[in-house]
Amino acid sequence: MIKIEDIHFKYEGVYTALRGVSIQIDQGERVAIVGTNGAGKTTLVKHMNGLLRPQRGHVFLKDRDTKHMSVAEIARTVGLVFQSPDHQLFLDSVEKEVVFGLRNLGYSAKEAEERCHNTLSRLGLEGFADRSPFTLSGGERKRVALASVLATEPKVLALDEPTIGQDAKQKKLLAELLSEMNDAGCTVVVVTHDIEFVVEFFPRTVAMSGGLIVGDGKTESLLSNEAIIDLSSLSAPQTTLAASALRKKFPEVSNRITSVSDLEEIIVRLVGGL
Amino acid sequence: MPLIEFADFSFKYVGADSLALKRINLTINEGEYVVITGPSGCGKTTLCRAINGLVPHFHRGYIGGNVIIDGINTRTSSVANLSSIAGMVFQNPSNQLVTLNVERELAFGPENLGVDPAEITNRINEIVELLFLENLLEKHPHEMSGGEQQRVALAATLAMKPQILVADEPTSNLDPKNAEHILEIISSLNKRGMTVVLIEHRLDLVAQDATRIVLMNAGRIVADGKPREILVDDICQEIGVGIPKATQVYKGLKKRGIQLPSVPLSGEELAYIVQEAVLK
Amino acid sequence: MSFLEVFQYTKQDSVIHQLDPRSKMVLAITSAAISLMFLNIVPLLIILLCQIPILFLAKSVRRWLRSMKGLSFLLIFIIVFNTLLSTVANPFSYSVALTIRLIALMTSFSIFFLTVHPDELSQAMIQMRIRFEFAFAMSMAMRYVPTLAHEAYSIMDAQKARGVELDKGNLLKRIRNMIPIIVPLIIVSIRRALSVAESMESRAFGVSQNRTYLKRLEFQRRDWIVAFFSIAVLLYLIYFLSFFGLPDWMLWGFSF
Ligand SMILES: Nc1ncnc2c1ncn2[C@@H]1O[C@H](COP(=O)(O)OP(=O)(O)OP(=O)(O)O)[C@@H](O)[C@H]1O
Ligand SMILES: Nc1ncnc2c1ncn2[C@@H]1O[C@H](COP(=O)(O)OP(=O)(O)OP(=O)(O)O)[C@@H](O)[C@H]1O
Ligand SMILES: [Mg+2]
Ligand SMILES: [Mg+2]
Numbered sequence: 001m002i003k004i005e006d007i008h009f010k011y012e013g014v015y016t017a018l019r020g021v022s023i024q025i026d027q028g029e030r031v032a033i034v035g036t037n038g039a040g041k042t043t044l045v046k047h048m049n050g051l052l053r054p055q056r057g058h059v060f061l062k063d064r065d066t067k068h069m070s071v072a073e074i075a076r077t078v079g080l081v082f083q084s085p086d087h088q089l090f091l092d093s094v095e096k097e098v099v100f101g102l103r104n105l106g107y108s109a110k111e112a113e114e115r116c117h118n119t120l121s122r123l124g125l126e127g128f129a130d131r132s133p134f135t136l137s138g139g140e141r142k143r144v145a146l147a148s149v150l151a152t153e154p155k156v157l158a159l160d161e162p163t164i165g166q167d168a169k170q171k172k173l174l175a176e177l178l179s180e181m182n183d184a185g186c187t188v189v190v191v192t193h194d195i196e197f198v199v200e201f202f203p204r205t206v207a208m209s210g211g212l213i214v215g216d217g218k219t220e221s222l223l224s225n226e227a228i229i230d231l232s233s234l235s236a237p238q239t240t241l242a243a244s245a246l247r248k249k250f251p252e253v254s255n256r257i258t259s260v261s262d263l264e265e266i267i268v269r270l271v272g273g274l
Numbered sequence: 275m276p277l278i279e280f281a282d283f284s285f286k287y288v289g290a291d292s293l294a295l296k297r298i299n300l301t302i303n304e305g306e307y308v309v310i311t312g313p314s315g316c317g318k319t320t321l322c323r324a325i326n327g328l329v330p331h332f333h334r335g336y337i338g339g340n341v342i343i344d345g346i347n348t349r350t351s352s353v354a355n356l357s358s359i360a361g362m363v364f365q366n367p368s369n370q371l372v373t374l375n376v377e378r379e380l381a382f383g384p385e386n387l388g389v390d391p392a393e394i395t396n397r398i399n400e401i402v403e404l405l406f407l408e409n410l411l412e413k414h415p416h417e418m419s420g421g422e423q424q425r426v427a428l429a430a431t432l433a434m435k436p437q438i439l440v441a442d443e444p445t446s447n448l449d450p451k452n453a454e455h456i457l458e459i460i461s462s463l464n465k466r467g468m469t470v471v472l473i474e475h476r477l478d479l480v481a482q483d484a485t486r487i488v489l490m491n492a493g494r495i496v497a498d499g500k501p502r503e504i505l506v507d508d509i510c511q512e513i514g515v516g517i518p519k520a521t522q523v524y525k526g527l528k529k530r531g532i533q534l535p536s537v538p539l540s541g542e543e544l545a546y547i548v549q550e551a552v553l554k
Numbered sequence: 555m556s557f558l559e560v561f562q563y564t565k566q567d568s569v570i571h572q573l574d575p576r577s578k579m580v581l582a583i584t585s586a587a588i589s590l591m592f593l594n595i596v597p598l599l600i601i602l603l604c605q606i607p608i609l610f611l612a613k614s615v616r617r618w619l620r621s622m623k624g625l626s627f628l629l630i631f632i633i634v635f636n637t638l639l640s641t642v643a644n645p646f647s648y649s650v651a652l653t654i655r656l657i658a659l660m661t662s663f664s665i666f667f668l669t670v671h672p673d674e675l676s677q678a679m680i681q682m683r684i685r686f687e688f689a690f691a692m693s694m695a696m697r698y699v700p701t702l703a704h705e706a707y708s709i710m711d712a713q714k715a716r717g718v719e720l721d722k723g724n725l726l727k728r729i730r731n732m733i734p735i736i737v738p739l740i741i742v743s744i745r746r747a748l749s750v751a752e753s754m755e756s757r758a759f760g761v762s763q764n765r766t767y768l769k770r771l772e773f774q775r776r777d778w779i780v781a782f783f784s785i786a787v788l789l790y791l792i793y794f795l796s797f798f799g800l801p802d803w804m805l806w807g808f809s810f
Contacts, residue, residue, distance in 0.1 A: 037421025071714035090738035104717035139314030169514025233451035241541030370753035
């Protein structure tokens with residue numbers, strides 16, 4: 001679906017943000033991009049929808065080089081939610097904001113409105129349609145930014161830090177919506193620091209550091225690789241930490257534990273085995 | 275005398291149809307580390323804005339009750355004055371940098387307070403080292419990544435050496451290592467006497483450092499107490515607040531009839547508690 | 555908008571950048587005044603030729619050239635229109651001189667704005683006993699030129715990312731495409747200004763009468779030299795012009 005070949009990027013020709021990144025994402029995949037602050041994650045996803053153009057290398061979308069496509073053209077396939085909602089929201093009502101993208105993609109006014117309300121309620125924003133995005137709380141604003149892109153149901157969703165400012169319930173709502181869209185064939189790429197969110201919903205993880213990809217593979221194995229964890233400033237989820245601490249005393253504890261229920265199971269067995 | 279005191283404080287933003295804060299009563303003493311949490315939109319940011327007077331002086335609206343900071347009623351003081359007592363780090367980093375490079379940014383607060391230039395230089399050097407800002411000093415706010423901006427924003431507030439640090443999700447854009455690092459710094463400042471009020475959704479990051487958790491929902495304080503008491507309370511799930519995975523395991527085991535001797539807040543703690551229990 | 559670049563600070567490590575903003579202000583004002591004293595092609599060209607080495611010293615020639623290129627259309631326009639409409643004896647000659655004067659004037663000020671950091675400017679103003687709030691507002695305004703541009707770009711980005719075709723079509727269409735940017739730009743800029751004000755107040759802005767300054771500007775020997783030299787040249791030229799007038803070769807011009 002998206003193929004990125006050895007791209008390099010410097011801001012203003014001075015600040016190196018990407019120094020040779022290649023990655024291939026297939027249709028229907030769910031990929032999480034993690035890594036240190038300033039690793040170039042945002043820069044990378046902005047290449048996926050053409051807001052930034054590689055200074056060297058190529059970005060292919062369905063085998064087409066995006067060099068000759070406008071951002072608007074790419075936007076029909078790739079929807080990007082920005083890291084800071086303040087850089088994305090510019091209209092004075094939530095509804096206008098969500099309808100804006102839909103109308104651009106050619107939906108009728110009625111259909112756009114319907115989709116808008118549908119998405120808003122899925123993200124716990126019912127009742128906010130007429131509010132100005134500027135008077136919302138931080139988390140609410142982020143969700144409006146998400147809604148404005150999710151409503152258009154693009155083939156590829158690229159979300160920069162979607163869980164910022166969200167409580168557990170909202171994260172779950174978001175994850176459910178993403179899973180549904182993914183089941184319907186949408187490719188989901190997420191940049192995030194939220195390891196637990198990654199572990200729960202993303203089978204594949206790409207780790208970045210210093211403008212390079214330092215790891216790419218199954219989330220489970222990536223998160224148990226200490227070198228990669230170190231390089232990309234990650235921290236393992238609490239469950240994994242607990243399991244590996246337990247393994248030191250009890251060798252029977254497997255090293256593949258990431259979920260709460262697995263861990264509970266193990267502990268029941270350990271304690272019950274007395 | 276308490277450092278921060280909310281007495282029956284209510285607030286409604288101009289144009290909003292409901293109260294953002296409803297009769298808040300909250301007392302915070304010097305040296306506490308209070309984590310404020312609750313679902314998105316419950317009024318956490320509004321509560322913090324009331325501490326340094328942004329509510330009601332900057333964000334106007336209906337106001338009831340009083341907030342007293344270090345003996346000063348916020349109604350009769352100015353934001354600038356209150357800010358020298360309570361330093362605020364905002365939720366969104368991209369809007370809070372006011373100068374053109376990081377060095378100026380760090381100097382801005384102390385300059386306003388009339389701190390001696392030599393002392394400002396000292397503070398800058400100290401903070402640059404503490405928060406790893408060396409290679410950002412010459413950068414323009416627009417030229418930094420989200421996490422970098424957030425670190426600078428915190429640094430700029432710390433440079434003012436406030437008595438109270440109010441931080442609104444100061445780690446939301448940070449990678450786990452940086453987040454841990456920043457929280458360690460905040461915790462060590464707290465141990466040296468600074469009062470900390472911190473908003474956070476990810477309780478696994480802060481539960482161990484905090485001396486107290488205040489849980490909010492729909493403009494009200496619904497629970498207030500020690501982390502280990504609050505986090506096992508079912509109210510967390512009810513209102514949609516995420517608790518640390520280790521604590522979840524504790525609660526899961528309890529449902530299955532296994533009572534661990536104490537409440538774990540981190541993976542290591544959980545492992546330790548289980549070991550002790552098994553080996554006994 | 556590239557012609558605005560000559561008035562926008564660029565970070566460089568150059569002799570000119572290191573000068574005190576106040577001495578550069580003297581330099582800019584005197585050289586602007588000198589350009590205003592002449593209306594003949596030759597002396598104006600000489601003035602321009604004297605400015606170019608300064609641009610070289612400031613390592614900004616390329617930027618200057620780029621902006622001039624961006625302006626060339628406007629400049630030619632001025633020449634053509636003035637030639638056609640002017641009622642003076644040699645309209646073409648006159649319009650060329652006017653244009654060179656315009657370039658010289660712009661260059662005088664661009665040397666200033668290209669090399670003075672907005673923060674330095676406000677510091678200079680403060681030390682010239684201008685109220686801090688005003689000086690700061692001035693530097694905020696300067697800060698906001700690039701921010702506004704940045705804001706415009708980020709709104710365009712946001713719109714493009716949601717499917718607006720901004721960079722397609724003929725000139726007219728592109729201009730029409732700008733309309734949906736302008737309103738949000740105003741809204742967003744006001745909001746941004748408000749949240750910056752919010753952060754400034756939260757950082758004790760305006761609390762103390764005795765605000766201190768991390769960096770004070772010091773007039774160095776080189777600043778005195780620049781300032782004295784600029785004023786000396788200006789005075790000498792005034793003296794020369796009023797007692798002797800321009801020599802004939804300097805009065806040369808086209809005969810149409
Ligand atoms: N507009 C810009 N001008 C100059 N440098 C920039 C700009 N934007 C980002 N950078 C730099 O490029 C590097 C990569 O930035 P990027 O925003 O891609 O990081 P990131 O991985 O998204 O980090 P974070 O997790 O903090 O958001 C950083 O070192 C940053 O300072
Ligand atoms: N300037 C404003 N004008 C009107 N209503 C506002 C304004 N700011 C916030 N609100 C509303 O007040 C309520 C509380 O907002 P607040 O920002 O305090 O929430 P929060 O707990 O910080 O949420 P989050 O975790 O999403 O940041 C929300 O419902 C929000 O929509
Ligand atoms: Mg980023
Ligand atoms: Mg908030």
